[in-house]
Amino acid sequence: MRIASWNVNSIKIRLPNLLRWLKQAEPDVVVLQEIKCIESGFPTLEIEAAGYRCAVVGQKTYNGVAILSRHPFTVERRALPGEAEDEPARYIEAIVEPKGINGKRQIVRVAGIYFPNGNPAPGPKYDYKLAFMARFEAHARDLLAFEEPLVLGGDYNVIPEPEDVYNPQAWLTDALFLPTTRAAFRGLMNLGFTDAFRALHSEVAYTFWDYQAGAWAKDHGLRIDHLMLSPQAADRLVASGIDKKPRDWEKPSDHTPVWCELKL
């Protein structure tokens, strides 16, 4: 079971790249962020033709998340607990149920999350980021109680450690790297989650390169897209990676996919 996360920065612009990547990477489940459209504008037919069912939590112009899956799934949540109807579209959660081997039922719960950027900090946007992270942590704690394979994937907009940014000194006051942000992220991790990429890789690696200032050419990147695994998922982790190729294609997203493989 291969599960991936990708901030596509507009599904309309990125559809050709998404279809190309689905074909070559063959993920079972993908969570997308920043689709930037409402559900009726989502290219469901094209993605279904590629073999994936879709669920969309849409929003015009900004944000928006989706889950794609080759296996049957049911959507469990379309927002975090306690969020209002008009809250930005940043969360989707589903239970994926692949065909069992020997008739054995095996499920994996997958959440797709688009955390607030939070800049400029301090300010109301940063306050919102921290409030979102607190709401998310409370829900993640509840989900852990199910003791099931669980993957929380998305654009966390958090640089966890200095080695996850090309120039930590330049990012000390940024909302993605402030001590308060990193502490909130650690609080979440310390509930018992495993970073699927870092668990298997010690090398420097990034998932995002800004469009500006030749960041991609100079490899000035950040690692801000993460797949967090519950203990039951971490026990099944056999591989993970960051697929840099799509960042080098025509009309790229500024993010590239992160993925993990679970032996269910």
Added chain:
DNA sequence: ATGGTAGGCGTCCTA
């Protein structure tokens, strides 16, 4: 050198 780029029901806002 305080710039630069991308996307969107867009002449600004977000990232």
